[in-house]
Each structure stands twice: as structure tokens, then as C-alpha cells.
Amino acid sequence: xxxxxxxxxxxxxxxxxxxxxxxxxxxxxxxxxxxxxxxxxxxxxxxxxxxxxxxxxxxxxxxxxxxxxxxxxxxxxxxxxxxxxxxxxxxxxxxxxxxxxxxxxxxxxxxxxxxxxxxxxxxxxxxxxxxxxxxxxxxxxxxxxxxxxxxxxxxxxxxxxxxxxxxxxxxxxxxxxxxxxxxxxxxxxxxxxxxxxxxxxxxxxxxxxxxxxxxxxxxxxxxxxxxxxxxxxxxxx
Amino acid sequence: xxxxxxxxxxxxxxxxxxxxxxxxxxxxxxxxxxxxxxxxxxxxxxxxxxxxxxxxxxxxxxxxxxxxxxxxxxxxxxxxxxxxxxxxxxxxxxxxxxxxxxxxxxxxxxxxxxxxxxxxxxxxxxxxxxxxxxxxxxxxxxxxxxxxxxxxxxxxxxxxxxxxxxxxxxxxxxxxxxxxxxxxxxxxxxxxxxxxxxxxxxxxxxxxxxxxxxxxxxxxxxxxxxxxxxxxxxxxxxxxxxxxxxxxxxxxxxxxxxxxxxxxxxxxxxxxxxxxxxxxxxxxxxxxxxxxxxxxxxxxxxxxxxxxxxxxxxxxxxxxxxxxxxxxxxxxxxxxxxxxxxxxxxxxxxxxxxxxxxxxxxxxxxxxxxxxxxxxxxxxxxxxxxxxxxxxxxxxxxxxxxxxxxxxxxxxxxxxxxxxxxxxxxxxxxxxxxxxxxxxxxxxxxxxxxxxxxxxxxxxxxxxxxxxxxxxxxxxxxxxxxxxxxxxxxxxxxxxxxxxxxxxxxxxxxxxxxxxxxxxxxxxxxxxxxxxxxxxxxxxxxxxxxxxxxxxxxxxxxxxxxxxxxxxxxxxxxxxxxxxxxxxxxxxxxxxxxxxxxxxxxxxxxxxxxxxxxxxxxxxxxxxxxxxxxxxxxxxxxxxxxxxxxxxxxxxxxxxxxxxxxxxxxxxxxx
Numbered sequence: 001x002x003x004x005x006x007x008x009x010x011x012x013x014x015x016x017x018x019x020x021x022x023x024x025x026x027x028x029x030x031x032x033x034x035x036x037x038x039x040x041x042x043x044x045x046x047x048x049x050x051x052x053x054x055x056x057x058x059x060x061x062x063x064x065x066x067x068x069x070x071x072x073x074x075x076x077x078x079x080x081x082x083x084x085x086x087x088x089x090x091x092x093x094x095x096x097x098x099x100x101x102x103x104x105x106x107x108x109x110x111x112x113x114x115x116x117x118x119x120x121x122x123x124x125x126x127x128x129x130x131x132x133x134x135x136x137x138x139x140x141x142x143x144x145x146x147x148x149x150x151x152x153x154x155x156x157x158x159x160x161x162x163x164x165x166x167x168x169x170x171x172x173x174x175x176x177x178x179x180x181x182x183x184x185x186x187x188x189x190x191x192x193x194x195x196x197x198x199x200x201x202x203x204x205x206x207x208x209x210x211x212x213x214x215x216x217x218x219x220x221x222x223x224x225x226x227x228x229x230x231x232x233x234x235x236x237x
Numbered sequence: 238x239x240x241x242x243x244x245x246x247x248x249x250x251x252x253x254x255x256x257x258x259x260x261x262x263x264x265x266x267x268x269x270x271x272x273x274x275x276x277x278x279x280x281x282x283x284x285x286x287x288x289x290x291x292x293x294x295x296x297x298x299x300x301x302x303x304x305x306x307x308x309x310x311x312x313x314x315x316x317x318x319x320x321x322x323x324x325x326x327x328x329x330x331x332x333x334x335x336x337x338x339x340x341x342x343x344x345x346x347x348x349x350x351x352x353x354x355x356x357x358x359x360x361x362x363x364x365x366x367x368x369x370x371x372x373x374x375x376x377x378x379x380x381x382x383x384x385x386x387x388x389x390x391x392x393x394x395x396x397x398x399x400x401x402x403x404x405x406x407x408x409x410x411x412x413x414x415x416x417x418x419x420x421x422x423x424x425x426x427x428x429x430x431x432x433x434x435x436x437x438x439x440x441x442x443x444x445x446x447x448x449x450x451x452x453x454x455x456x457x458x459x460x461x462x463x464x465x466x467x468x469x470x471x472x473x474x475x476x477x478x479x480x481x482x483x484x485x486x487x488x489x490x491x492x493x494x495x496x497x498x499x500x501x502x503x504x505x506x507x508x509x510x511x512x513x514x515x516x517x518x519x520x521x522x523x524x525x526x527x528x529x530x531x532x533x534x535x536x537x538x539x540x541x542x543x544x545x546x547x548x549x550x551x552x553x554x555x556x557x558x559x560x561x562x563x564x565x566x567x568x569x570x571x572x573x574x575x576x577x578x579x580x581x582x583x584x585x586x587x588x589x590x591x592x593x594x595x596x597x598x599x600x601x602x603x604x605x606x607x608x609x610x611x612x613x614x615x616x617x618x619x620x621x622x623x624x625x626x627x628x629x630x631x632x633x634x635x636x637x638x639x640x641x642x643x644x645x646x647x648x649x650x651x652x653x654x655x656x657x658x659x660x661x662x663x664x665x666x667x668x669x670x671x672x673x674x675x676x677x678x679x680x681x682x683x684x685x686x687x688x689x690x691x692x693x694x695x696x697x698x699x700x701x702x703x704x705x706x707x708x709x710x711x712x713x714x715x716x717x718x719x720x721x722x723x724x725x726x727x728x729x730x731x732x733x734x735x736x737x738x739x740x741x742x743x744x745x746x747x748x749x750x751x752x753x754x755x756x757x758x759x760x761x762x763x764x765x766x767x768x769x770x771x772x773x774x775x776x777x778x779x780x781x782x783x784x785x786x787x788x789x790x791x792x793x794x795x796x797x798x799x800x801x802x803x804x805x806x807x808x809x810x811x812x813x814x815x816x817x818x819x820x821x822x823x824x825x826x827x828x829x830x831x832x833x834x835x836x837x838x839x840x841x842x843x844x845x846x847x848x849x850x851x852x853x854x855x856x857x858x859x860x861x862x863x864x865x866x867x868x869x870x871x872x873x874x875x876x877x878x879x880x881x882x883x884x885x886x887x888x889x890x891x892x893x894x895x896x897x898x899x900x901x902x903x904x905x906x907x908x
Contacts, residue, residue: 104422105422149422
């Protein structure tokens with residue numbers, strides 16, 4: 001196997017000196033969709049934040065496409081090709097959809113066409129301000145913007161937050177399709193375990209800040225008991 | 238009619254300056270979320286440097302264009318300094334703390350200019366051509382039109398920049414959601430720097446160009462930020478073209494008011510036209526702007542949680558209070574007369590700052606007006622005591638009551654205005670009161686009005702009493718004792734207030750008004766109570782001022798003095814009574830500046846510089862102030878002792894129950 005897009009090892013991170021996740025190891029390969037599962041407060045969001053440097057880890061390394069990221073700040077990591085769609089979407093409600101897809105850092109041109117291709121709805125809404133979009137449309141915009149940046153690694157945090165299940169069922173297959181088309185590695189945090197495992201290649205279960213189980217998605221899906229054990233905080237026998 | 242038109246056109250010059258500063262305020266706010274009170278001060282600094290470069294102040298004289306470029310480079314340098322030394326370290330603090338930091342910049346720039354260039358107002362040469370043009374039958378200087386055209390062009394250029402450029406898009410994005418901007422690969426620091434520099438450039442340019450019209454001194458230009466803030470309020474701190482238009486119109490209106498005041502029918506005060514109407518106009522416009530736009534400013538999405546300074550629960554009250562009282566009383570008798578006077582001044586300063594502890598420390602609202610309320614009480618005291626012949630202590634009580642009512646009325650009308658908007662509108666109110674009320678000889682007057690000494694049962698309690706301390710000079714320690722008694726009582730009351738239910742409700746309102754309301758706290762009642770208590774304390778201080786000097790004059794109660802006092806309150810520790818004590822010792826003519834002056838020859842301007850710089854340092858490094866840092870150290874020591882005692886099995890239990898009500902404030906729980 002070639003160099004994985006993301007390699008996290010021994011990651012410990014938290015807030016105000018209190019660790020939330022401890023000693024996390026995980027790997028995402030190119031074109032792979034990896035689901036990060038776990039109960040509320042297990043540390044899924046914290047893990048993503050540490051990867052994109054919104055949070056400085058207390059220990060451990062994050063390696064992106066073979067390069068250790070060490071103390072590289074968030075904006076620079078974003079420029080290297082990490083796209084993080086944070087919980088609560090991370091869009092700018094005062095900017096129009098089209099402006100979102102123009103907003104790049106210096107020297108960056110976003111691939112608007114890709115965003116409209118994967119989310120055709122957005123092309124009808126070009127001149128609407130993001131604050132006026134529905135929740136599902138906002139989530140599509142957030143993802144569309146992330147795709148338009150041609151990322152090598154996509155971090156998706158709780159796409160389903162506050163959305164109707166039917167919309168989630170639409171969004172997740174797009175993630176799969178994008179990973180297959182572009183070879184982008186995806187790390188997906190999701191509450192809807194079944195839906196997530198349907199599109200994922202591999203799954204990790206976080207429990208109380210530690211990875212308790214990981215396996216191929218199909219295996220995990222078949223053996224739900226292991227996930228339940230992870231959610232309830234028991235180690236697999 | 239022609240005359241009105243003429244004055245309207247003349248007002249375009251002032252208007253262009255106000256519009257330019259307003260543009261600077263809006264650009265800074267969009268870039269970094271700071272309402273920069275120092276924008277006018279940047280204009281002042283550039284104007285001074287331009288003057289210095291053209292007049293040979295530095296030993297050489299540059300041609301006008303080169304001097305203009307030099308002044309603009311200086312403005313940019315100030316912008317870089319402000320951004321790197323102040324704005325960047327304070328990215329994550331609350332908007333009110335940012336406002337206080339910009340106040341620190343204002344004081345620092347003002348003091349620096351005074352130290353370098355002196356107090357003398359200067360007349361800078363004009364960059365723009367001095368020809369006149371004739372429009373609609375009136376002949377006016379052409380530079381007014383040029384300035385207005387220039388500021389409109391700047392507004393349009395900035396508008397286009399924000400609307401269409403990548404940089405503008407990034408600025409709008411970062412001001413809305415900083416975290417998402419980071420994730421988009423944008424650097425909020427770089428964006429903030431670029432905007433601060435733009436603002437400094439615009440303010441500096443207008444400062445240089447409009448300076449010949451207004452006059453270059455250390456007060457006029459910095460205070461032009463107040464009408465500029467009115468314009469920015471109309472613009473909701475967002476719209477550049479509204480800020481520009483409103484700024485120009487305010488200048489024109491002020492000029493027309495000036496013209497009207499020269500008319501024979503205009504109400505006069507002692508032969509002169511009523512003073513302060515221009516400032517009053519600005520205040521009224523601000524109120525209108527708040528009414529039209531709503532009190533809220535556009536919300537910003539900063540990346541990190543905002544922490545408020547801790548409000549620790551005072552554990553022991555009587556012992557330190559008694560100790561301090563005994564020391565102060567002894568000092569009043571023993572100290573030489575000048576230090577006795579300085580100590581009395583310090584205590585009065587403490588009382589004033591106590592009013593800020595209640596309104597800003599406990600309730601989290603900055604009201605610049607409190608010092609003006611002090612002034613109102615002082616002037617009212619003179620009228621009540623001399624014209625109505627009311628004896629002490631009823632004259633003081635009457636004056637206090639009157640000023641407190643004014644404060645409560647202001648508080649009630651400001652119930653919907655909070656946070657930064659309140660600070661801005663009360664600044665305008667303080668300025669209007671300074672000019673229109675205290676400057677008016679029928680109520681105040683810059684010459685001062687006299688106050689009779691307080692006499693109780695035939696005993697003189699004033700500074701002229703017979704008992705003269707060890708050195709036998711005025712002022713008498715008797716008056717010091719009176720001030721001391723008042724200070725101790727009010728200090729104990731404010732400390733006690735923190736322990737009461739009302740105090741806890743105040744902290745709840747400070748943390749989150751909506752959450753407090755949801756928890757059953759009557760936010761309006763708490764705020765009115767806070768305004769009443771704070772205004773009462775401020776009024777008492779005002780009457781003490783009156784007795785202290787035997788007269789009251791407007792110079793003590795200016796808006797700038799109020800800003801300085803708020804600065805000292807933050808340095809001392811705005812949430813604690815001990816902080817008020819420290820702030821009082823540092824305030825104007827108090828012990829610390831007096832000692833520095835007497836022993837080291839360090840004058841007041843240096844104190845202003847010291848105040849400005851330490852305000853910024855305090856906000857960055859130690860937002861709880863000197864008193865807060867001291868309290869933390871003591872608490873840590875006590876915790877260590879308690880831990881040592883607990884490790885012995887029979888040792889007494891640590892005093893945990895004292896901290897139970899502190900749960901209202903998360904920072905207390907964490908500490």
C-alpha cells in the first residue's frame with residue numbers, strides 16, 4: 001500500500017490541560033472513507049480538531065501524506081490540502097453561495113464546477129446568501145466548498161447534525177462517490193452508525209477517549225455488538 | 238439663507254474629517270472586531286508629524302508632498318504597532334475589553350504627542366490649494382469640496398475593495414466566522430493587520446489634510462472620534478457609504494448649528510451663545526442611530542471563548558477595612574500637608590472608581606457618564622448650599638439625590654443598550670454634559686463655582702478646619718477623616734454587595750443577560766439597581782470633590798478624564814474593592830503621581846503615558862488587574878495551607894463553604 005493520506009499516532013488532545021482523547025492511532029488511505037464512531041463526548045470532534053490544528057495536541061503526531069505536521073498552524077494545513085467541515089457547518093452566513101466558491105487563499109482558485117457537479121442544487125442558489133439556505137442546503141454548501149478546494153484529505157464532522165435522515169441518506173453516498181472519483185481520503189464522524197458504515201471502508205470506535213475497536217466497515221456492520229460495547233465503554237472480550 | 242449655505246459648505250471640511258475617521262472605525266471593526274477609540278488619535282499623530290516635518294521641528298524641513306508621505310508612513314507604523322502589540326494579543330477577549338484596550342492606545346498616543354510636541358496647539362500648512370470657488374452665488378474655499386470629494390472617493394474605493402476583491406471577501410468571511418476562515422486557509426491575523434493598516438492610512442490622510450481646518454492639538458482631533466462613532470453607529474459598523482455620508486452630514490450640521498448660535502435670537506449664556514450644542518447634537522444623533530439601527534452590533538464569530546475578569550468573593554471585610562482606616566487616619570495626621578491633600582484626593586478617586594466596580598465590574602457595562610454624574614452632583618451642591626442655603630449634610634444629600642436621579646434616568650433610558658454601544662453612547666453623553674452643562678455658567682462654568690465648607694453642629698469638617706495635623710498647614714485632617722469615613726463605608730458596602738443576592742444577580746446579568754432572564758432574574762431591575770448604586774456612589778464622590786477644593790470646575794469632570802479613570806480602574810482591578818483602592822492611589826493628583834512628581838520630578842503627562850501603556854499591558858497579561866493578581870496569589874497560598882492541614886487527619890476543614898455561591902461565574906469555579 002502506498003503512503004496513507006493521514007496517519008495519526010499516539011494522539012492525545014483536550015482542553016485546558018485535561019485530555020479528552022488519549023493515545024489515538026488511526027490511518028486513512030487515499031480514496032478511503034473511514035468512519036469514526038462513538039457515543040457523545042467520546043472525543044470524535046476533538047480528534048478532528050487536533051488533526052486540522054484547531055486544537056494543539058498534547059502528545060502524538062499527525063502525518064499528512066508522509067509529512068509530519070508538527071506545529072504547522074490551521075491555515076497552513078488547510079492550504080496543504082486538508083479540508084475540515086466542522087460541526088455546525090462552518091459557512092459564512094453573510095456571503096452568497098457563489099462568493100463561498102470564490103473565497104480562496106492567495107493564489108488558490110476553487111473548482112466551482114466540482115461543487116455544482118456533486119451538489120446540483122447549489123447552482124440554482126448561486127446568488128442567495130448562505131444564511132438564507134435551509135439546513136441541508138447549508139451542509140451541501142459546506143461540503144461543496146470543501147470539495148471545490150480539491151483536498152487530499154476531507155474531515156467531515158457530524159454531517160447529519162440537525163438534518164432530516166432523508167437528507168443524510170443523500171449526502172453520505174456523495175462522500176463515497178467523491179472519494180472514489182478523486183482519490184481523496186475521508187475521515188467521517190457520524191452519529192448514524194448504519195448509514196456511515198454503509199459508505200465507509202473502515203471503522204474506528206472511540207470510547208471515553210480511546211480507540212476500543214477498529215475493523216473493516218463490513219465486519220463492524222455485521223458485528224454490531226462490538227460497536228455497542230464500544231458505545232457503552234466496555235472493551236471487547 | 239446664503240449664510241446657512243455658506244456654513245454648510247464650510248462644514249464639509251469638518252464633515253470630511255469625521256467621515257474619514259468613521260471609515261477608519263468601520264474598517265477596523267470589520268477587520269478585527271475592535272471599536273477603536275484611538276482612530277482620531279491616529280489622525281492627530283499623523284497631523285502632528287506632518288506639522289513637525291514641514292515646520293523644521295526635527296531640525297529639517299521637508300517639502301509638502303514629502304512631509305505628507307512621511308506622515309502617512311508614520312500612520313502606517315502606528316497601525317503596525319497597534320495591531321501587533323494590542324489587537325493581536327487581544328483577539329480572543331470580550332468586545333468590552335477590546336474597547337478598553339483601544340482607550341489605552343488613545344491615552345498612550347495622546348501622552349506621547351504631548352511629551353514630544355508639547356501642549357501648544359499648532360497650525361499646520363495646507364496641502365490642498367487655497368483658492369476659492371463660487372458656487373450658487375457664495376464664495377468658499379475650494380479645499381472643502383476637494384476634501385469631501387476625496388473622502389467619498391475613498392469610501393467608494395473601499396466599498397469596491399470589500400465587495401469584489403479576494404481580500405474583501407476574506408475580510409467579510411473572517412469577521413463572520415474566524416474558525417471557518419482558518420479552515421479555509423485564510424489567516425485572520427493577516428486580514429486583521431491589513432484592515433488596521435487601511436484604517437490608519439485613511440485616518441492619517443484625513444488628519445493631515447483636514448488639520449489646517451480644525452487646528453492641531455492633543456484634544457480636538459482625538460475627540461473627533463465621537464461624532465465619527467455616531468456616523469459608524471448609523472452605518473451599523475458595516476456600511477462604508479452610510480458611515481461616509483453620515484460623517485459628512487454631521488460635520489455640516491455642526492457647522493449650521495454654529496452659524497445659528499451666532500444669531501441674535503439664539504439663547505445665550507452670560508452674553509455668549511449656549512455652549513456645547515454641537516456635542517449635544519452628536520449625542521442626540523447617536524441616540525437616534527441606536528433607535529433606528531437597534532442596539533446590537535453585527536455579531537462576530539471569534540474562534541476562542543471569551544473570558545471575563547474574575548469577581549472573587551471577599552472573604553474578610555472588617556479586618557482589612559479597619560486596618561486600612563487606622564493607617565489612613567494616622568497618615569492624615571502625620572503626613573505633611575501636600576501628601577495629606579494627595580491622600581484625600583486618592584480617597585475621593587477610590588470612591589469614584591467604586592462606582593465603576595459596581596457598574597462595570599459587577600454588571601459588565603461601561604458607562605463613561607459616571608464621572609459626569611459626579612460633576613453634576615458637585616455643581617448641584619454649590620447651588621443647593623449657596624442659593625438655597627441648605628445646611629450640611631442635607632445639601633450634600635440633596636445634590637447626591639439629584640445626580641443619582643439623573644443617573645437612574647439615564648440608566649432606564651439605556652436599558653436596551655448594552656456593552657460596547659452603551660460605552661460609545663455614554664461617551665457622547667459625557668462629552669455633551671461636559672460642554673453643554675458644565676460649560677454653561679448658569680449651572681457650572683469653567684471658572685468654577687464655590688462650595689461652602691461642611692459644618693456640623695458648628696464644627697468645621699472642611700479642609701479649612703482648625704485642627705491642622707502635625708505640620709499645622711491646610712488642608713485639615715478633619716476633612717480627610719470625613720472622606721475616609723465615607724470611603725470605608727462605601728467600600729464595605731460594595732464588597733458586601735458582592736455577597737448578597739443582588740450581587741449574584743448582577744454577575745448573572747454580566748455573564749449572559751438572556752440566560753439570567755431565563756433563570757428568573759429580572760434583568761431590568763438589576764440594571765436599574767446597578768445604575769442607581771453606581772450613580773449614588775459617583776454623586777457622593779462629586780460632593781466630596783466640591784468640599785475638597787471649596788469649588789467645582791468643569792475641568793475635573795471631562796469625558797477624557799472619565800476615560801482615564803476607567804483605564805486606572807482596569808489597571809487596579811475593576812471587579813474588586815481593593816482594585817478601586819489601587820486605582821484611587823493612581824488617579825489624578827493622588828498619592829502615587831504626587832510622590833512621583835515630588836521625589837522624581839515625573840510630571841502628569843508621564844503618568845498619562847504610564848496609564849495608557851499599563852492599561853494595555855493589564856488587559857493582555859492580567860485582565861483581573863493588580864488586585865485580582867494579588868487575590869489569586871493569596872488564594873493559592875491559602876489552598877496550599879489548607880491542603881497541608883487536610884493531610885493531617887484531625888486538622889480543621891478548609892473553608893470550602895465560602896465559595897459555594899461563586900458557581901455563577903465559571904472562572905471562579907476553575908480557579
